[in-house]
Amino acid sequence: MTTPIEVTKDDGAARSGYAVKIRDFVIWVAVSVGLASFGASCLLGWLTWKHQSFAAGVARFCGRDLLMTPSTFEFGTCREGETRECQFELRNLSDAPVKLLGLRTTCGCMVVQRSFPCELPGRASFVLPVSISLVGAVDEVRHSVHLFTDRPGEEIIPATIHAHVRPTVPSAKVGALP
Secondary structure, eight states: OOOOOOOOOOHHHHHHHHHHHHHHHHHHHHHHHHHHHHHHHHHHHHHHHHHSSHHHHHHHHTTOSEEEESSEEEEEEEETTOEEEEEEEEEEOSSSOEEEEEEEESSTTEEEOOOSSEEEOTTOEEEEEEEEEOTTOOEEEEEEEEEEESSTTOSEEEEEEEEEEEOOOOOOOTTOOO
């Protein structure tokens, strides 16, 4: 008489089943991340199209109605004693008007040629011309303009000016002794 042979799974088969589960999980994660990235890309693309710029689209997505561009103006390297000018643009991304109450600069070396208070209609923009005098400035200069509005949650809109100032070297006169 013959005895029946017992068939059991060997460790190799058990390990290969485990590997299949890991592989399936990794594929699931990769597909999920890919779909999420695609969805986020579509959302940002739609917001950019709807609001005419990427920055405006992101601002609206974050719940903001006002956008200052650029938020920081870089002058680069300047000479001490120069006066530089730049412009900031404030965009009202909503349909409702916003009242601009006034502004404050962090330094007396900055001048803003604009009168306040004024009203910015919905879907309109406002140009803010700023000049900065670099007399007596050395090394790195970083000053700000703070625009005050009546919009809840966006009462203060900052704009920053940044420059590296090199000292002015006095010119030597020909024939002069040191």
